[in-house]
Amino acid sequence: MTTTDPLEATIAQDFGLIADLVRVHAAERPNSIALRDSERTLTYSALSTLMDRIASALQRDGLQKGDVIAVCATSSVHYAAVFLGALRAGLAVAPLAPSSTPASLARMQGDAEAKLLFADATTADVIGPEIANGIPRIALDSSDVGRDFDDWLAPAGTLPAKVELQPSSPFNIIYSSGTTGEPKGIVQGHGMRWSHVKRGERYRYGPDTVTLLSTPLYSNTTLVVFFPTIAFGGQVILMAKFDVAGYLQLAEKHRVTHTMLVPVQYQRLMAHPAFDAHDLSSFQFKFSTSAPFGAILKADVLKRWPGGLIEFYGMTEGGGTCILEAHLHPDKLHTVGRPAEGSDIRLIDDEGKEVAPGCDGEVVGNSAGMMVGYHRQPEKTREAEWFAPDGKRFIRTGDVGRFDGDGFLTLFDRKKDMIISGGFNIYPSDLEAVLRGHPSVADATVVGVPSELWGETPIGFVVRKPGDTTDPAVVLEWSNAQLGKTQRLAGLYLIAELPRSAIGKVLKRELREQHARG
Incomplete structure (x- = not known):
């Protein structure tokens, strides 16, 4: 069946470009709002025009298809427009985390081989002289961090040269959060992003969509919702920083x-x-991803917050996604759902062989949405890959899980976070669930630390609920009474707040280092 609707016709294609869809919306609904932040709004007509000026300026500056620009800034309308404008010019975007150190940012910018750096006043101190490396800077605001954005833009009415792109053409380079070491650049292709657009109709994206985003634009977590909203002609509201009252x-x-x-x-x-x-x-x-989502919390969201709740499980590297439609499966809230359409998710053992049904194993996945590889790190790419006996390529997640009889995947823990104590495998998530069950505990995590007697032993870190004064020794005794003999915590420590990345992942490495320092 054919359609005369330009949007439907484009999305029906096996492959398309998100930047082209902005042109469609600009023609069909020019006055609809595309982007909004605390200071400005852009209609689709204005967004498409601005994207043309950005793309033209990039081409004027000598950037060619496949080249990279870097952005290190707070989420804003201009940030989003630069991302989209660079895509229209056929460039890849490396969005860099402002929370990184200047030295780390310099390494990421150098690794990406970025030709231009876009920044704003909020990141002026962070980017520092180390990241300059002779790379021209453009200020997304009126600050003096770089050349003025409006002055840098190509004149109004300038159109960029058209570029031809393939599914494998680089769309962006997302740098891993660096929770376990030096960040790696994950190259995602246009085909991967298009696969996210293709599943958009299932979640009712359309011209009437209003999406509120408070996670940063440098995170894949944000982009898996940002781009489908724009692709379907909806409105994106960007919060520079999350706060509960402001969000509500x-x-x-x-x-x-x-x-x-x-x-x-x-x-x-x-x-x-x-x-x-x-x-x-x-x-x-409502969507969620990036970190473990407790069943009790999911149930509370379902009870008190209207609308469906969707949990995505996957990696920035791609390689398959599991989806839990929590509102449709309230008895499966302890899982991360079933493999999405087109995702082949399997479990393998330490020797790289598939495990028998009902057994635990490392999660590996294959899908149309897979990274091209780690940027300029072929050896790291090979480490992240697993090949089935028939040669099919999968991405290793490093997570340990098990499928139930209905095909839902339960995750136990990161393989690297599993604690081996006295020869027994201990999953920190099991212990964390017990700790969170104590009425005085607001948040908790468990890590393994060296032990002369057992090799490793688990210790816990807890955040008490506001106003609570319960002695940690009481919580420790209560928790250990519910745990198996091999699981018992060797210690429990109060902490004001668990260290987390900008997208909510607990930085367990920092806690291990903190404990080692005494």
């Missing part, structure tokens, strides 16, 4: 329909005393 006010004011939040944000929202006083009836879908 924006959600109610703008009748938000879609959002992406990491579990710790759901936790803080649901705990806010004014949460139930806000009208959130406009929500259609």
